[in-house]
Amino acid sequence: MPATNALVVGLNAVILTVNQDRPQVLIVPQDADGVALPFGPFNPAEHRTFEIGLRRWVQEQARFQLGYVEQLYTFGDRGREAPVAAMTDIGDSRIISVGYLALTSDTSTPPDGGGLWRDWYAFFPWEDWREGKPAVIEQEILPRLSAWADEAAAPGRRATRHDRLKQTFGEGGSRWNEERVLDRYELLYEAGLVDEAARDGQADRPSGCPGLGPAMASDHRRILATALSRLRGKVKYRPVAFELMPEAFTLSALQQTVEAIIGYRLHKQNFRRALDRAGFVEGTGKMESQTGGRPAELYRYRREALVGLPSLGLATPKLRDA
Amino acid sequence: MPATNALVVGLNAVILTVNQDRPQVLIVPQDADGVALPFGPFNPAEHRTFEIGLRRWVQEQARFQLGYVEQLYTFGDRGREAPVAAMTDIGDSRIISVGYLALTSDTSTPPDGGGLWRDWYAFFPWEDWREGKPAVIEQEILPRLSAWADEAAAPGRRATRHDRLKQTFGEGGSRWNEERVLDRYELLYEAGLVDEAARDGQADRPSGCPGLGPAMASDHRRILATALSRLRGKVKYRPVAFELMPEAFTLSALQQTVEAIIGYRLHKQNFRRALDRAGFVEGTGKMESQTGGRPAELYRYRREALVGLPSLGLATPKLRDA
DNA sequence: CGAGTAATGCTCATTTTGAGCACAATGGAG
DNA sequence: CTCCATTGTGCTCAAAATGAGCATTACTCG
Numbered sequence: 001m002p003a004t005n006a007l008v009v010g011l012n013a014v015i016l017t018v019n020q021d022r023p024q025v026l027i028v029p030q031d032a033d034g035v036a037l038p039f040g041p042f043n044p045a046e047h048r049t050f051e052i053g054l055r056r057w058v059q060e061q062a063r064f065q066l067g068y069v070e071q072l073y074t075f076g077d078r079g080r081e082a083p084v085a086a087m088t089d090i091g092d093s094r095i096i097s098v099g100y101l102a103l104t105s106d107t108s109t110p111p112d113g114g115g116l117w118r119d120w121y122a123f124f125p126w127e128d129w130r131e132g133k134p135a136v137i138e139q140e141i142l143p144r145l146s147a148w149a150d151e152a153a154a155p156g157r158r159a160t161r162h163d164r165l166k167q168t169f170g171e172g173g174s175r176w177n178e179e180r181v182l183d184r185y186e187l188l189y190e191a192g193l194v195d196e197a198a199r200d201g202q203a204d205r206p207s208g209c210p211g212l213g214p215a216m217a218s219d220h221r222r223i224l225a226t227a228l229s230r231l232r233g234k235v236k237y238r239p240v241a242f243e244l245m246p247e248a249f250t251l252s253a254l255q256q257t258v259e260a261i262i263g264y265r266l267h268k269q270n271f272r273r274a275l276d277r278a279g280f281v282e283g284t285g286k287m288e289s290q291t292g293g294r295p296a297e298l299y300r301y302r303r304e305a306l307v308g309l310p311s312l313g314l315a316t317p318k319l320r321d322a
Numbered sequence: 323m324p325a326t327n328a329l330v331v332g333l334n335a336v337i338l339t340v341n342q343d344r345p346q347v348l349i350v351p352q353d354a355d356g357v358a359l360p361f362g363p364f365n366p367a368e369h370r371t372f373e374i375g376l377r378r379w380v381q382e383q384a385r386f387q388l389g390y391v392e393q394l395y396t397f398g399d400r401g402r403e404a405p406v407a408a409m410t411d412i413g414d415s416r417i418i419s420v421g422y423l424a425l426t427s428d429t430s431t432p433p434d435g436g437g438l439w440r441d442w443y444a445f446f447p448w449e450d451w452r453e454g455k456p457a458v459i460e461q462e463i464l465p466r467l468s469a470w471a472d473e474a475a476a477p478g479r480r481a482t483r484h485d486r487l488k489q490t491f492g493e494g495g496s497r498w499n500e501e502r503v504l505d506r507y508e509l510l511y512e513a514g515l516v517d518e519a520a521r522d523g524q525a526d527r528p529s530g531c532p533g534l535g536p537a538m539a540s541d542h543r544r545i546l547a548t549a550l551s552r553l554r555g556k557v558k559y560r561p562v563a564f565e566l567m568p569e570a571f572t573l574s575a576l577q578q579t580v581e582a583i584i585g586y587r588l589h590k591q592n593f594r595r596a597l598d599r600a601g602f603v604e605g606t607g608k609m610e611s612q613t614g615g616r617p618a619e620l621y622r623y624r625r626e627a628l629v630g631l632p633s634l635g636l637a638t639p640k641l642r643d644a
Numbered sequence: 645c646g647a648g649t650a651a652t653g654c655t656c657a658t659t660t661t662g663a664g665c666a667c668a669a670t671g672g673a674g
Numbered sequence: 675c676t677c678c679a680t681t682g683t684g685c686t687c688a689a690a691a692t693g694a695g696c697a698t699t700a701c702t703c704g
Contacts, residue, residue: 007329007366009398009418044329044416048400074396074420076331078370094366096331096418098396237559252651269652270693277691293650294700317693574682591683592662599660615681616669639662 009042010097011054012220014072014227015064016120018244019107020253021130023260024117025224026110027216028061036217037224038062038115042098054100063114067106068243072099073226075219099223101230103243120228121263123213123221127181127228129264136211141193142169144209148191178262179232185225188212196221235261239280241314242301250288250296251275258314267317274315331364332419333376334542336394336549337386338442340566341429342575343452345582346439347546348432349538350383358539359546360384360437364420376422385436389428390565394421395548397541421545423552425565442550443585445535445543449503449550451586458533463515464491466531470513500584501554507547510534518543557583561602563636564623572610572618573597580636589639596637 014037015026027035040057047053055066075097109117121128126137142165149161168183170176188194193207195215215221234240235258244257255271275281281299289295336359337348349357362379369375377388397419431439443450448459464487471483490505492498510516515529517537537543556562563580577593597603603621611617 007331007364009329009331042329042398044398044400050396050398071395073393074372076364076366076372076420078366098398250651267693267695268650269654269695272652274692289701291650292702293648294652294702296651315692572682589662589664590681591664591685594683596661611670613670613681615671615679616683618682637661 006094008095009044009050010039010095011042011050011057012037012039012097012099012223013054013058013066013069013102014099014224015058015062015066015102015104015115016227016231016244017104017107017117018257018260019117021256021260023120024107025120025123026062026064026115027118028115030217034217035118035214035220037220038064039097039218039220050098051100058102061115063110064104064106066102066104068103068240070101072101072223072230074098075222095218097219097223099226101227103231103240105244105246120224123216123224124181124185124228125211125213126184127178127263129176129178130259137169140209140211141188144193144207145169145187145191148193178264179229181228181232182222182225183229185222189222194221232262235314236316239301239314242280242303245301248284248286248298248300250291250298251281252291252296254281254299258316262316270317271315274317278315280314328416330417331366331372332361332417333364333372333379334359334361334419334421334545335376335380335388335391335424336421336546337380337384337388337424337426337437338549338553338566339426339429339439340579340582341439343578343582345442346429347442347445348384348386348437349440350437352539356539357440357536359542360386361419361540361542372420373422380424383437385432386426386428388424388426390425390562392423394423394545394552396420397544399541417540419541419545421548423549425553425562427566427568442546445538445546446503446507446550447533447535448506449500449585451498451500452581459491462531462533463510466515466529467491467509467513470515500586501551503551503554504544504547505551507544511544516543554584557636558638561623561636564602564625567623570606570608570620570622572613572620573603574613574618576603576621580638584638586640592639593637596639600637602636 013026017024017026026038028038030036038058038061040053040061042050042053047056050071051069054069058064058066076094078094107117126134126141128134145165146162149158149165152158152161164183164187168180168187185194189197192198193209194212195207196219198207199215216224231240241254241258241261245254251272252268254275255266255268258271259265280302282302284298284300286298287295288298335348339346339348348360350360352358360380360383362375362383364372364375369378372393373391376391380386380388398416400416429439448456448463450456467487468484471480471487474480474483486505486509490502490509507516511519514520515531516534517529518541520529521537538546553562557580563576563583566579567576573594574590576597577588577590580593581587602624604624606620606622608620609617610620
C-alpha cells in the first residue's frame with residue numbers, strides 16, 4: 001500500500017551546454033507535448049549515492065553521459081510535485097526533488113529516443129539581455145506584475161509586492177541583477193503569470209500571458225531557474241565556464257560562452273586582460289581561421305596549474321550600454 | 323514492515339552564532355557522551371515544507387527559535403548514516419540527510435533540557451588561524467596524511483593523494499584556502515584520522531590521532547564542515563555576517579565576528595573603509611564604552627537600503643603575516 | 645586590390661587595494 | 675593627577691586593478 005506519507009526521492013538533472021552563442025538545456029519530451037528534465041525516482045536499494053542514480057537515469061532517458069555534476073537544491077514543498085507523482089506511478093507518495101546541475105561541452109545531439117537540446121532562454125525569455133533589454137519585460141511582465149501588486153488586499157502587502165517587483169526586475173533605482181533568475185521566476189509564479197501556476201492551482205485562472213515561455217513538468221522550470229541562478233553566480237568566482245568548452249578554444253568562443261550564461265555582453269579587451277592576469281589559459285600556438293576576420297589563437301585551460309589556488313572566477317566586465 | 327529500501331528524510335540544523343570572539347554551534351548531547359546537531363525525521367504528513375519540520379525539531383530538541391535559515395546540502399550516501407538510524411528507531415531504512423544552516427545573534431544559553439553552545443573550532447582545531455597556524459597541522463596532521471598518501475599501492479594513486487594534500491592543506495606552493503573546510507575534513511576522514519572513519523568502518527583501526535576534536539553522531543561533523551565552508555564563502559559575497567550581530571554593534575565587534583568565521587585576522591582600517599564604501603552600516607550616534615580603550619560608536623546594519631542592490635559581501639583584507 | 649570583420653596590442657584616467665602613520669579618547673597603575 | 679596601555683578613528687601614499695577606448699594586424703570575400 002502506497003501510504004500517503006511515504007517518501008520518494010526524485011532526482012532531476014539540469015544538463016547545460018553552450019553551442020556557439022546558443023545556451024542549451026537537455027530536455028526529454030513528455031506525452032502531451034510537455035517537456036521535462038531528465039528525472040526519475042532514486043532507488044536506495046540499487047544505488048549507493050544520488051549521483052550514481054542520477055547518472056543512470058540520464059543515461060536511460062536522455063542517452064547522455066554526464067561529466068561535471070554538482071548538487072543544486074532539494075525541494076520538498078507539498079503542492080508543486082503532483083504531475084510527476086502521476087507520471088511515475090507511485091500513488092500519492094510525497095516527492096522530494098533533488099536537483100543537480102551538470103555541465104558538458106558535448107553539444108552533439110543525443111541518439112534517437114533520447115533527449116533534445118533546447119535554448120534555455122526559451123523558458124526564461126526575460127533573462128537574455130545580450131541583444132538589449134527584452135521587450136517582453138516592458139510590454140507584458142511589468143504591467144501585469146504591477147497590476148498583481150495592486151490587487152493585494154492590505155496596503156502593506158501591496159507595498160511589499162511592489163518592493164519585490166522593483167528588487168527583482170530592477171525598476172526604479174535598483175539595477176537588474178542577473179543572478180536573481182529564481183527570484184524572478186518565483187515572482188511570476190506567485191503572480192500566476194506562468195502556466196505552471198494555474199496548473200498547480202496557485203492561480204485561479206490560466207494567465208494567458210504571452211511570451212513567458214512554456215511550462216515544464218512538475219517543478220522542473222523552478223529547478224532550471226535554480227540552476228541558472230547558481231551558474232550565473234558561480235561563473236564569477238569559480239572557473240566553471242571551462243567545463244563548457246572543448247579542449248582548445250578561442251578567447252572569443254570563451255567570451256561567447258560566458259555571455260550566454262550571464263545574459264549580457266562583455267568588454268572584449270578587458271575580459272582578455274583579466275583572463276591572462278588570472279593565468280587561466282595558455283596559448284597553444286595553433287590558430288582557428290574560421291573566425292570571419294583575423295584568425296584567432298586557440299587556447300587551453302590550465303586546469304593543473306590552478307588547483308588549490310584562491311580560485312577566482314572569470315571577470316565579467318560589462319559593457320556600458322548593456 | 324520497515325523495508326530495507328524505505329526512505330527517511332532526516333533534517334539537520336547547523337545553528338551558528340558568534341559570542342564576542344567565540345564562534346559557537348548549537349549541539350544536543352546524546353547518550354554515551356556523544357554530541358549531535360539538532361535533527362529528526364521529516365514527517366511529510368505533518369509538515370508542508372522542510373523548513374517547517376526543521377523549526378519544529380529544533381524547538382523540541384534544543385529549545386531554540388530559528389531566524390535566518392538556508393538549505394545546505396542533501397547527503398544520501400549509504401554507509402555514513404547508521405548511528406542515526408539506530409537512534410531514531412526506524413529499522414534499516416535508508417536515511418537522506420537534508421542539512422540546513424541557520425544563523426542567529428541570540429547567544430543566550432537555551433533552557434534546560436535543550437541544546438548547548440559549543441566552540442565550533444573544537445570540532446575543527448586546524449581551521450582556526452586567528453592566533454597563527456595551529457600547531458596540530460605540522461605536528462600531527464601533515465605527517466600522518468603524508469604517511470597515508472605513501473601507503474597507496476599504485477604510484478599514480480600515491481601522487482593523487484599527495485596532490486590533494488597539498489591543495490587542501492596548502493603545503494608547498496599552494497596557499498591555505500580557508501573556504502575548503504569540507505575538503506580538509508573529507509581528506510582526514512578518508513585517511514582514517516578522524517574517529518568517525520573507524521566507527522563507519524572506513525578505516526581498519528581507530529586512528530588515535532590526537533588533537534582532531536571529537537566525532538559527532540552520524541555524518542553530523544560532515545554537515546558542520548559543509549556549513550562552515552558555505553559560510554566562509556558566503557560572507558565574502560553576501561552580507562550574512564549581520565545575521566550574527568545584535569541590532570547595534572561596534573565595528574570592532576563586527577570585525578571580530580567576521581574573523582571568527584573566516585578564521586584569520588583582518589586589517590582594521592581597511593575593513594572599515596570597505597564597510598562604509600559599501601554603505602552597509604550607519605552610525606547611531608550612541609557610544610559603547612566597555613571597549614578597554616577609547617569608546618566606540620555603535621552602528622546599525624542598513625538592511626532596508628541594500629535590498630535589491632548588486633549585493634556584495636564584506637571585504638576581508640587579510641593581514642600580511644596572518 | 646579594397647572593404648569588411650575580428651583579433652590583438654596598448655594607453656590613460658579613475659578606483660580600489662594594501663600597508664601604515666598619527667592622533668584621539670578612554671581606564672587603570674603608580 | 676599623570677603617564678601609559680589600549681582601543682577607535684582619520685588620513686596618506688604607492689601599487690594594482692578596472693573601465694573605456696583608440697589603433698593596428700591579419701584574415702576572407704567580392
